[in-house]
Amino acid sequence: MKLHASTAGAANIVTAYGDDYVTVNGERRKSSVIVTAQGVAAWHPQSFDALSADDFKPLAELGVEIVLLGTGPRQRFPHPRLTAPLAQARVGLEVMDTKAACRTYNILVAEARRVALALVFT
DSSP states (O other), X not given: OXXXXXXXXXXXXXXXXXXXXXXXXXXXXOSOEEEESSOEEEOOOSSGGGOOHHHHHHHXXXXXXXXXXXXXXXXXXXXXXXXXXXXXXXXXXXXXXXXXXXXXXXXXXXXXXXXXXXXXXX
16 A cells, blocks of 8 residues: 655655555565664564564664554564563553554654554565
8 A cells, every 4th residue: 555644754654565565755675674753774583473572672772652563464463471671661562464553653653652663574
């Protein structure tokens, strides 16, 4: 789906997405990625099944209040043991399919919320 949203200032926004890709500010990504209003970075898990607690540690250090985890074409919940670094840092976690996570991210960024979008593509 291609999106055309009003600009959120200099914030990174999702401009298109699908089951196996995301486009941030016009740049298409097909591998796991972390998106915040201030930056876009590669994320190391190669698939949902490869997620580990170490993958959530950098998310806990971003200074955000909530992480939106996009898990591909369907919603899949990681074991709480894996997401413990977020709980310890008092960072909220919402798990969604990738499309819902992208839409929600854009809304929260437009509201100037401190949010991170973490997408894992399988």
